[in-house]
Amino acid sequence: MTNSEALGSQLWWSTVQLIPELLLLLLLITLAAGVRFRLWNQAGAASGWLTLTWLVVVFAAALWRMLANGTEAAIEFAEGRGPGGVAGITYLALNAESLMFLLIIVGAFVVVLLSLEEERERRINHYLYIPTALLGIRLLLAPSNLITLYVGLELFSLAALSLIFATLNKRYKHLSRPERPALRFSVRSGVGTALLLFGMSYIYGLTGELDLAAIRAGISDIKPYASLGYMAILLMACGLGVKVAALPFGIWVSNEEETNTSFSYTAGAMFLTVAGQGATAAVLFHLLRETAIVQLLGLNSAYVGLQAIAASQMAWGTVALLRQKQAAHILGWASVINSGYLLVPVALSLAPVHSSSFAPLGYHFAVYMLAMFGATAILAAVREATGHGKLSGLAGLYHRSPWLAAAMVVFVLSFAGLPVTGGFFAKVYIWLGSAAAEAYWLLGVMAACTLAATYAYFGFIRQMFMRTGSDERSLQLPFAASAGIVICAVALVVLGLFPGLLMK
Amino acid sequence: MAFLTELPLLSLMWLTPAAGMLLVLLTPARQGRVMQSLAVLAALLPLLFAAFLYATFNQQQGGGAYAEHHHWIEIPLPFALSAGQAYSEAKLSFSYAVAVDGLSLPLLLAAALVTGLAVVTAVQLRKRRKAFYFWLLGLEASLIGLFMARDVLLFIVFIQAALVALYFLLGIWGNPDGERTANRLLAGAGLGSLLLLAVFLILTCTAGLRIEKAGEQLQTVYSGGYGGIARGLLAEDTSMSQEVLDMREAAVAPLSEGVRMVLFILQLIGFGLFMPLLPFHTWLMRAQAGAPTSVAMIVSGLLPAAGAYGLLRYGVFLFPEQAEKLAPAMAVIGIVQLLYGALLALRQTDMRQLLAYASLSQMGFIWLGIAAFNEIGLQGTIFQLMASSLCFALLWLVVGSLQERAKTTAISELGGLARSLPFICGIFMAAGLSLIGIPGLAGFPGILLSLLGLFDTLPWLAAAAMPGIVLTAAYMLRCLLRVIFGPIDERHTAFKDARFIEAAPMIILLAFIVLLGCFPSFLTDTVQQSITGLYSQLLAGRMGG
Incomplete structure (x- = not known):
């Protein structure tokens, strides 16, 4: 093969490998152009339908890439090309990151479907945040160096910011400026960026490298400066937490005490919450595996430390959950509990005897995402009908809209980890990992939290089936939102009966 | 009937009510009769299958x-x-994986019988019938599946599905405060099921x-x-x-003695929350007292039977050494429960409360049978489980019929009902006498075998259980005599005796109670071979560690 043929082949390979990302970029440009030239204002839900269709194409391309990269020939071909990436973007093979990316695309599809027929002004900035967040998450999932990690995070924050500017800020006009969510978000995002960059600068200062593989190779050299290494890890962890996990969570509970709450029930906000948590867990999983940073921290302390973080997050979320009266707050704290659950497989991947796999993380993420999106859509409809977001708004839903109540039961059972929903096997899979790793205390914490949280989740059932509401009118949902809810509920039941479909 | 052997009978046993749930769900609410017929058919078919299984069990070499x-x-x-x-x-x-053996088959038959008749009894219910049938069939499918499951995860799926169904049944149709009762169920049985799940996952990994x-x-x-x-x-x-x-x-490192003991104790608590076990019994007392008749029939007899079955299969048979070490403690718990439940039942002025405490007290005999740790005790336990399931189902059926007419279950407000309701009162008397342990009725062999087994191993503790029998007779006869005999209230003279839909389940249950009482071999012969096998396994496990 001549040099020019080799170059052409490499270019072709790189292009093929990045088709889903390029398609997302094209969607972003199209949507942005539409906003600029006011195309979407007259065209109804056109931006939504475009995004929806495009996501199907992106999903197909990403699936094809995952399967194609799984074949031995493709792996050999890729191996012949060196590090398996271009411009710091690692190719995704038949691996965990690919699966996570596909799951998040499915989540984005459901979210767009749920919000397709919302009022125009609530249609969240014409879905600009969807491709932006997906691109950010894609970079976060398999960063080959610290720069891609940073760019991924910033892209994700940008998506969250665009969502907040477009929707939430309008709701909080009555508040004084510093309290407005968008401003608070911007400040916190800035703090997160600062912490992250500061931590990265320490790593760069110690190793002289930004590439993760090179950092891994040089990790033993920085042992004499271990304290600086700890500082760097701490700063980066805080930055990551603030930017991805903590912030969308802040959207939900930042005005907890406000009585006439008007939190955004939009599926979009929930998408960023859930996808951000999933991406954080996946990036942690990736970094622990790729950078050998554990060597610096000590395997045991990292293992126990991560378990402790996961356990405290679940316990904190559960205690707070029991106090909630607002339906959205229950989901908000449920997301905190679930982010703790997502951390457990990451922690167990460091177990001395049995290394846990990515599969429990991916499976839990999928069912958590479906249940969260479905429940959010139903709560949004209830809030629309009742004019408030209290849990009591669901009273008598069984009489008004029995099928909607039935779907909500599926979501609640999944949250509580009960059969015959996907949540049951997600719980079993993660508990099994803890039992195999002999982390019995963590198993105990999870069992206690599950029991207490189940009581809170069943508050939805108590309201829907055991109380009577003042309003007897049935809830009217747009067709697309109904379809989205049906997809979530059916998928959860199918995953509950045949978990092997996804687990394999 | 030979074609039945070609069918996957065990799966059909729980799939039939599960399919019934779907059919009920899809039937329009205005077609009440069709829905009712579908529900009853789906509920009774498992009884037919169970009867066939029982009849052909010996021919199939112990059910293998x-x-x-x-x-x-x-x-x-x-x-x-x-x-x-x-x-x-x-x-x-x-x-x-599903299977039946001598331990599970009698209980499976009892489950199919009691749940099937509970659905028939529900025909009288008027409030939100569609949802009621849906969840009642769900409860039936789960309980039947539970007695057949041979995989720990499948067992947990069935037990938790039963809890979800019960949550709805108690929360929506329970009185006076169904919601609170349902929450107590969540705290009690929910905790139990989570403990069991944790234990089972540890067992899977080791x-x-x-x-x-x-x-x-x-x-x-x-x-x-x-x-x-x-x-x-x-x-x-x-x-x-x-x-x-x-x-x-x-x-994997082999399970140490200490870990085995911890796992057994966790199971004891986990299953004890269903049986119930002192002091974890309060939720079940309230659930029984507040449940509608059809649900109370299941909760008072079958749910404890499910807990006891689970403890035997997954606790005693898997951890025989640990069980033997704790046998005296279990016997003491049994005696305390027997006496405590009976004393409380003696103080009750309401029939529903009385029956709830009576069931707590009767479970004491089950603990004694398990603690006996021999073949006779094991037989007695299975007999007593089946007998109390049928007996309590019948008692609740009678109490439900009386409540429907008199609008009260307070013992002091009822009396002399034998004059206006001779049939119902006759059934009530027979069921009460069976509970006391009168020979010729199902309660007698169970109590006798459990105590005989215990006399063999722990004679002093067996002697200490004797006052429990006297107290049982005292509280039950007090209730029976007051309600059935004596002066009758003017308002109660016009009561009409049992309708066919009430009488049929009562007669069927009483027939089984008499059958078991007069011909205990109907049960013991069928399960003897399997019980001997299980007991040998128990001995082998105890010797081998």
Whole structure:
């Protein structure tokens, strides 16, 4: 093969490998152009339908890439090309990151479907945040160096910011400026960026490298400066937490005490919450595996430390959950509990005897995402009908809209980890990992939290089936939102009966 | 009927009510009669299957032919184990495995009978019938599945599905405060099921681990199959090659004595929350007292039976050494429960409360039978479980009929009902006498065998249980005599006796109670072979560790 043929082949390979990302970029440009030239204002839900269709194409391309990269020939071909990436973007093979990316695309599809027929002004900035967040998450999932990690995070924050500017800020006009969510978000995002960059600068200062593989190779050299290494890890962890996990969570509970709450029930906000948590867990999983940073921290302390973080997050979320009266707050704290659950497989991947796999993380993420999106859509409809977001708004839903109540039961059972929903096997899979790793205390914490949280989740059932509401009118949902809810509920039941479909 | 042997009968047993749920859901609410007929048909078909299983059980060599096994969850785990030169990949395996033996078949028959008749009784209900049938059929499917499951995960699926169904049944149709009762169920039985899930997952990762030859390679399988876990806990497989033994050693450390004891105690609490076990009994008392008649029939007899069955199969048979060590403690708990429940029942002025405490007290005999730790005790336990399931179902049926007419269950407000309701009162008397343990009725052999078993091993404790029988007679006769005889209230003279839809389930249940009382061999002969096998397994486990 001549040099020019080799170059052409490499270019072709790189292009093929990045088709889903390029398609997302094209969607972003199209949507942005539409906003600029006011195309979407007259065209109804056109931006939504475009995004929806495009996501199907992106999903197909990403699936094809995952399967194609799984074949031995493709792996050999890729191996012949060196590090398996271009411009710091690692190719995704038949691996965990690919699966996570596909799951998040499915989540984005459901979210767009749920919000397709919302009022125009609530249609969240014409879905600009969807491709932006997906691109950010894609970079976060398999960063080959610290720069891609940073760019991924910033892209994700940008998506969250665009969502907040477009929707939430309008709701909080009555508040004084510093309290407005968008401003608070911007400040916190800035703090997160600062912490992250500061931590990265320490790593760069110690190793002289930004590439993760090179950092891994040089990790033993920085042992004499271990304290600086700890500082760097701490700063980066805080930055990551603030930017991805903590912030969308802040959207939900930042005005907890406000009585006439008007939190955004939009599926979009929930998408960023859930996808951000999933991406954080996946990036942690990736970094622990790729950078050998554990060597610096000590395997045991990292293992126990991560378990402790996961356990405290679940316990904190559960205690707070029991106090909630607002339906959205229950989901908000449920997301905190679930982010703790997502951390457990990451922690167990460091177990001395049995290394846990990515599969429990991916499976839990999928069912958590479906249940969260479905429940959010139903709560949004209830809030629309009742004019408030209290849990009591669901009273008598069984009489008004029995099928909607039935779907909500599926979501609640999944949250509580009960059969015959996907949540049951997600719980079993993660508990099994803890039992195999002999982390019995963590198993105990999870069992206690599950029991207490189940009581809170069943508050939805108590309201829907055991109380009577003042309003007897049935809830009217747009067709697309109904379809989205049906997809979530059916998928959860199918995953509950045949978990092997996804687990394999 | 020979064609039935060709069918997957065990699966059909729980799938029929499950399909009934779907049919009820899809039937329009205005077609009440169709919905009712579908529900009753779906509920009674398992009884037909159970009767066939029972009738052909001996011919099938102890029921061995009645077993179904399908792979359900097979997931390769992305880690490998190595021991010396050997290398093994790992996978997770849970199966859809169902079977019946001498321990489960009588209880399966009782479950099919009581739940089937509970659905028939529900015909009288008027409030939100569609949802009621849906959840009642769900409860039936779960309880039937639970008695057949031979995989720990499948068992948990059925037990938790039963809890969800009960939550709705108690929360929506329970009185006076159904919601609170349902929440108590969540706290009590929910805790129990979570404890059991944690124990079962630990067992899957330790005793359930097996090494298989897959071609040239070895494969480590984490399995939830009951047989595999039993072998892993009780018997050393001498046929294993050194390579396999090394790999097993590399994969998992054997369970120490201490860990086994902790796991057994956790099971004791977990299943005890269903049985109930003092002091975890309050939720079940309230659930019984507040449940509608059809649900109370199930909650008072079958739910404790499910707990006791689980404790025997997954606790006593898997951890015989630990069970034997704790046998005196279990016997003491049994006696305390027997006396405490009976004393409280004696103080009750309401029939519903009285029956709730009576069931708590009667479970004392079950504990005594288990603590006896011999073949007679085991027989007595199974007999007593079946007898109390039928007896309490009948008692609740009678109390439901009386409540429907008198609008009260307060003992002081009822009296002389034999004049206006001779049939119902006759049934009430028979069921009450069976509970007391009068010979010729089902309650007698169960109590007798449990106490005989205990006399063999712990005679002093058996003697201490005697006052329990006297107290049982005292509270039950007090209630029967006051309600049935004496002066009758003017308002109660016009009551009409049982309608056909009420009388039929009562007659069927009473027929079974008399059958078991007069011909105990109907039960003992059928299950003898299996019980001897199980007892030998118990002895082997106790000797071998």
